[in-house]
Amino acid sequence: MKFLTTNFIQCAVKGCQSSDSSFPLKYEECELVAETQEFKPEFLVHMLEKINWSALVQVARDLGNDNLPTEKPELDPIMEDDVLILKDLHNLLVETNILNGKMICNNCGHIYFIKNSIPNFLLPPHLCN
């Protein structure tokens, strides 16, 4: 699962979707791999608009990366300097893959496992909505 996806995926339990503590999920024991992907600056700028930056900083920290700025950068793909930052973002968001690990909901405590880069969001019967 791409790092980007951690900024959008949330607990599948019905009651958790209205709770503030359920997003982002908490990431533990994650094994990361880098994967080369096509660089699409326009796409990144588009996603940056949607990104919840504080959640991004929090998940990056879970994964052992403390280097993100606290404020969301404003980037324009036509500016040379901004393109350099967009390449870094591409590297982090699109090319960083969580191969194995756990995602935990801070509201209900359910643990979602990531195996072979696929997160398992199937719910046990008692949590089905």
Place this chain on the structure above:
Amino acid sequence: MSRPEELAPPEIFYGDTESFKYTSSTRVQHIQAKMTLRALDLLNLSPDEPHFLLDLGCGSGLSGEILTEEGYNWVGMDISPSMLATALDRDADGDLILSDLGNGVPFRAGTFDAAISISAIQWLCNVDAVGNDPKKRLLRFFNTLYASLARGGKFVAQFYPKDQGQIDDILSAAKVSGFGGGLIIDEPDSKRNKKHYLVLSAGISDRSVNLEGAEMEVSAKKDKRKLKKLESRKSFINRKKETMRKRGRVVANDSKFTARKRRPRF
């Protein structure tokens, strides 16, 4: 021939053998590709802007491969581990999520710009587990899908309804969840090639879905102001670059430094 939906639950029906058979059949590849392109045609997305898409019941990634070829980034959801494993083997570019559509779409509000589903949602009309209520599952599916789409986000689903009852159940769940739109039937008179497409919109968008020939009412009233897109994105960027250049700024792909090697910052 009986419908796959009547033989076993999806994650059992699409086990290792069937996933392989399905995915390696050139006939299946061809049909799925054709229907995916038709779904994109119905979505009618602006070619000038990037879009983040969701593929519901993505299976082994046959529909997703077309999305990649067309330049879209996507996330796929499917209930069959074997189908997803096949997608991994085929190096699908989208992220893959193992999940049951009947339990909802687990993404926060406004995540996706649009969604597609090819040959999957008829499965939601089945009772595959004790206590499953198809109407409840359809509602949960459409409600959470609606929320996960950006305002005005569109959803096109090709599906194989068993009968009119399934069409009615699907349309009414979509409507109750707030979607506008309807059903398009391609080649309605051909027994073999007849195809059903659900064409929906989550609120009003500046480019509506391609509803030529749809048979249900559409939420009309478009925002006139949004409609006047006078300038294409490309010419806008070029004009902006020119302005920046005049101000003596270094704009992208103008610079000899573009390819220099450096360490990532983050």
